[in-house]
Amino acid sequence: MIFHFGGTTTELALTDRFDAQRGFGFVYPEPPSFALRVPEGNYDIALTLTGPGEVTVKAEMRRLLLEPTRLRAGETKRLAWTVNVRRPQLPSGASVRLKKDEQGHLDWDELLSLEFHCPMSCLTELRVTPNTSAPTLYIAGDSTVTDQPGAPFAAWGQLLPRFFGPGLAVANHAESGESLKSFVGERRLAKIESTIRKGDYLFIQFTHNDQKPGANFVEPFTTYQDELRRFIAVAKKAGATPVLVTSMYRRRFDGQGKLTDTLGDYPEAMRQLAKAESLTLIDLHAQSKLVFEALGPEPSKRAFVHTETIKDDTHFSSYGAYLLARCVVAGLQKSDLPLKRFLAAGLSSFDPTKPPAPESWRLPEAH
Structure with a gap:
C-alpha cells in the first residue's frame, strides 16, 4: 500500500486517527505512530522524508530503524527497511503463553506500527509491501x-x-x-x-x-x-x-x-x-x-x-x-x-x- 501525507491530493491526512474498519491511520499520543493492519510476515518499508527537521524512526515495540538524522530545508531522503510482524498463534491452534504484561504489546498485535519522532511535515510518502522472500x-x-x-x-x-x-x-x-x-x-x-x-x-x-x-x-x-x-x-x-x-x-x-x-x-x-x-x-x-x-x-x-x-x-x-x-x-x-x-x-x-x-x-x- 502507498500512503501520501500532506498536500492537497492525499490518501491520508496527518490528523487521521487509526480506524479499525479501514485498518490504518495515526495512533496517538505523542509521538504519533502510523499503524496498518497486516497479516503475519515480513514487510518492506519505503519512507520518503523532506526537511527541515530531525527524524528518528522506530518500528513495532521501539525497534530502532533510524537514529536521529537532521534534514536540511528542501532536502529529500528515501529510506528503506524490512520489518517483521508476528502473532502469538501457532499452526496447531495453540498460542505462545504470553505473560500478563505482554498482553497488547505491539510486538504481538495485528498491526505494523511505525513510530516517528519528527515534525510531521517531514513525512512525505510511505510504501508498505509484503516481502515473502526476505x-x-x-x-x-x-x-x-x-x-x-x-x-x-x-x-x-x-x-x-x-x-x-x-x-x-x-x-x-x-x-x-x-x-x-x-x-x-x-x-x-x-x-x-x-x-x-x-x-x-x-x-x-x-x-x-x-x-x-x-x-x-x-x-x-x-x-x-x-x-x-x-x-x-x-x-x-x-x-x-x-x-x-x-x-x-x-x-x-x-x-x-x-x-x-x-x-x-x-x-x-x-x-x-x-x-x-x-x-x-x-x-x-x-x-x-x-x-x-x-x-x-x-x-x-x-x-x-x-x-x-x-x-x-x-x-x-x-x-x-x-x-x-x-x-x-x-x-x-x-x-x-x-x-x-x-x-x-x-x-x-x-x-x-x-x-x-x-x-x-x-x-x-x-x-
Whole structure:
C-alpha cells in the first residue's frame, strides 16, 4: 500500500486517527505512530522524508530503524527497511503463553506500527509491501535482549535493526525473565519453529536466568549445553543457521576498576559448544567486559538503568543497548556468515576499548 501525507491530493491526512474498519491511520499520543493492519510476515518499508527537521524512526515495540538524522530545508531522503510482524498463534491452534504484561504489546498485535519522532511535515510518502522472500534473523533470549516496552530500559536486540538495510527482517522473540527451559515451555521456541525456514538465522543468548536456583536451573557443561542443542536443532532442521551469543557482564566492579564475572562457567560452556558444533560464536561476554571497563565504574552507570529511583546493574539504557548492539555487529562483521551482506552501508568501525561517550548518544522516546 502507498500512503501520501500532506498536500492537497492525499490518501491520508496527518490528523487521521487509526480506524479499525479501514485498518490504518495515526495512533496517538505523542509521538504519533502510523499503524496498518497486516497479516503475519515480513514487510518492506519505503519512507520518503523532506526537511527541515530531525527524524528518528522506530518500528513495532521501539525497534530502532533510524537514529536521529537532521534534514536540511528542501532536502529529500528515501529510506528503506524490512520489518517483521508476528502473532502469538501457532499452526496447531495453540498460542505462545504470553505473560500478563505482554498482553497488547505491539510486538504481538495485528498491526505494523511505525513510530516517528519528527515534525510531521517531514513525512512525505510511505510504501508498505509484503516481502515473502526476505531472510529473517530470529533472536531467542531474555530481558537483556528483548524489545523492552518502555524507557528508560532498552536491550541490544531492540537496537539491532538499525544496523541492517532492507532485505532482512529482525524478529526479536526474546522476553524478560526467560530461560532456555521456560522459553520452550511457553511455546516461544515452537513459535520460531513454525515460521523459521531455509536461509534464516537464529541468534541464541541465555544465561542470566538459567544460572538461578529453581526449576529452570541448568548446569553449565551438561544440561545448559543440552538445552542449547535443542535450539540449535530447530534451526538446523529448517535449514537455518544457528548463532550462539555469550551473555554480557553485569555491572560489578572491584576496587581496582575491573569487572567481576557473575556468570560463572556458562560463557565458557557456550564457547566450547560452539566449537564442538562448528557454529559461529559472537562473544558478547568478552566484548562487553572491554566496553564497560573502558567506560569505568561511574560513567558505565549511564549504560545501565541508573535513575533517582532505579539502580539496576543488569539491564540497559538505550545507550548501553546501543553499545552492545555495536559489539554484536562487530562480531558479525568478523564472521563468515552471509548475513553480513545485509548490514547497512557506511557503518563506522567500532572499538570496544574506545566506546563513544555517553554524551554523544541521544535517542528520543515516547512520553
